[in-house]
Amino acid sequence: MAEQKKPVVASAPRRRRSAEVARREILDAAQHRLDEGGPDAIRLQEIARDVGIAHPTILHHFGSRDGLIQALDARAIHALSDDVSAMLQGRRAQDSGVELLERLAHTMNDLGLARLIAWWAMREPNARALEGIDPPALVRNISQLICSQIQGDEAHSTEREELVSFGVRLAVMAMFGEALIGDIMSPAGAEERDTERHRFRAWLSELLVEKIADPSDD
Amino acid sequence: MAEQKKPVVASAPRRRRSAEVARREILDAAQHRLDEGGPDAIRLQEIARDVGIAHPTILHHFGSRDGLIQALDARAIHALSDDVSAMLQGRRAQDSGVELLERLAHTMNDLGLARLIAWWAMREPNARALEGIDPPALVRNISQLICSQIQGDEAHSTEREELVSFGVRLAVMAMFGEALIGDIMSPAGAEERDTERHRFRAWLSELLVEKIADPSDD
DNA sequence: ATCGCTACTGACACTAATGTATATATCTAA
DNA sequence: TTAGATATATACATTAGTGTCAGTAGCGAT
Numbered sequence: 141m142a143e144q145k146k147p148v149v150a151s152a153p154r155r156r157r158s159a160e161v162a163r164r165e166i167l168d169a170a171q172h173r174l175d176e177g178g179p180d181a182i183r184l185q186e187i188a189r190d191v192g193i194a195h196p197t198i199l200h201h202f203g204s205r206d207g208l209i210q211a212l213d214a215r216a217i218h219a220l221s222d223d224v225s226a227m228l229q230g231r232r233a234q235d236s237g238v239e240l241l242e243r244l245a246h247t248m249n250d251l252g253l254a255r256l257i258a259w260w261a262m263r264e265p266n267a268r269a270l271e272g273i274d275p276p277a278l279v280r281n282i283s284q285l286i287c288s289q290i291q292g293d294e295a296h297s298t299e300r301e302e303l304v305s306f307g308v309r310l311a312v313m314a315m316f317g318e319a320l321i322g323d324i325m326s327p328a329g330a331e332e333r334d335t336e337r338h339r340f341r342a343w344l345s346e347l348l349v350e351k352i353a354d355p356s357d358d
Numbered sequence: 359m360a361e362q363k364k365p366v367v368a369s370a371p372r373r374r375r376s377a378e379v380a381r382r383e384i385l386d387a388a389q390h391r392l393d394e395g396g397p398d399a400i401r402l403q404e405i406a407r408d409v410g411i412a413h414p415t416i417l418h419h420f421g422s423r424d425g426l427i428q429a430l431d432a433r434a435i436h437a438l439s440d441d442v443s444a445m446l447q448g449r450r451a452q453d454s455g456v457e458l459l460e461r462l463a464h465t466m467n468d469l470g471l472a473r474l475i476a477w478w479a480m481r482e483p484n485a486r487a488l489e490g491i492d493p494p495a496l497v498r499n500i501s502q503l504i505c506s507q508i509q510g511d512e513a514h515s516t517e518r519e520e521l522v523s524f525g526v527r528l529a530v531m532a533m534f535g536e537a538l539i540g541d542i543m544s545p546a547g548a549e550e551r552d553t554e555r556h557r558f559r560a561w562l563s564e565l566l567v568e569k570i571a572d573p574s575d576d
Numbered sequence: 577a578t579c580g581c582t583a584c585t586g587a588c589a590c591t592a593a594t595g596t597a598t599a600t601a602t603c604t605a606a
Numbered sequence: 607t608t609a610g611a612t613a614t615a616t617a618c619a620t621t622a623g624t625g626t627c628a629g630t631a632g633c634g635a636t
Binding site: 371372373374376401402403413414417422423 | 592595603
């Protein structure tokens, strides 16, 4: 009974990925959509079209749209974690502020972290800690990690602690802002804009190192 | 034929606002929704319920959901404009960096400007200049306005111009970031958090004034 | 080779949100 | 008081987007 309708046109030959690869491709496409058009642009059908699959496949891999978004969050969080720990292991940050800022800028921009964070922040009231991953807490912890790393093992006063935390906070804020609205703030063309941003970061790192290394005020 | 169904329960007595008041109430509610739950939370039916009206009334006043959002944008832009020009007229900003920052923080936070800007930025690729209002351009222009105001009428070198623009840029970025993810960065309770933020702003303004007033480097 | 697992698909059901049509109530003005 | 204008309501249409289901096809293992 109920004979299955045969498609009139032969459908394109099916490509079968491993589950892992499929998940990665889907996440990449979703990330791309988010970067291009914001949260509203994360549509299962669109993402599926980008990857070249049918949208139920996404649901097969992630369970639901929300599952996909959670996976997106989790991936970004882990990327940030790895990034930061690599950065901290590599060198004592204090003596090369520029590299720290550049690295931070890269993570915020190219990995699309700034957009994700901003999105979390907007949903914050209902921001649930998903499967053990609490993005806000992790960002906070990471910034504290950087603070302690900069301060090293030397004994330090409360004022100095605050000084360092303000410095890190400023750096994070600035790089976050740059990633999100840097384009808005600088009117120049693409090429010029890049060098301008580099100079801005260099200027900022100098400012920070100066201020933090020599707490001459109050 | 087709006799109109009479409502069984007497509906609440209708309150009739002026168009202006209605628009304002609706915009307020929409803004509130945006602040609470992010862009996705801007739902006509929910907003209507908040105001105490039926959702077609919103469509009557704004034409469409998109019209509502554009009105929201426009209102925020004008608020920012007014805010900034008032700030600039009031005093030469250079000698009181704190007030400038506080004012900026207020606009970003309480007026919900940061969220709107972030939202624009996310949709940026397709960000259309709506009915003569181009939010990114306006933000950019305003920051340039501040720059010129700070620099005053004195003759100034290119380096100094860049210095000032970097300073303003940093201030805007920091206040923008604070408004969006300030909560994430500071773990403390609400009371303590506020004073912490004030101290951060004070610190930053000092930093900026110092650096800009005395360009001793490079 | 063929067998089983599962990635994948097309068709469809369901929901929720926007938008439309038309009637009604309230305010202002004469 | 009446008349016009319009802010508002109810009911419905439409669409778009998520999620379900049952069947298909590619790949690895025996």
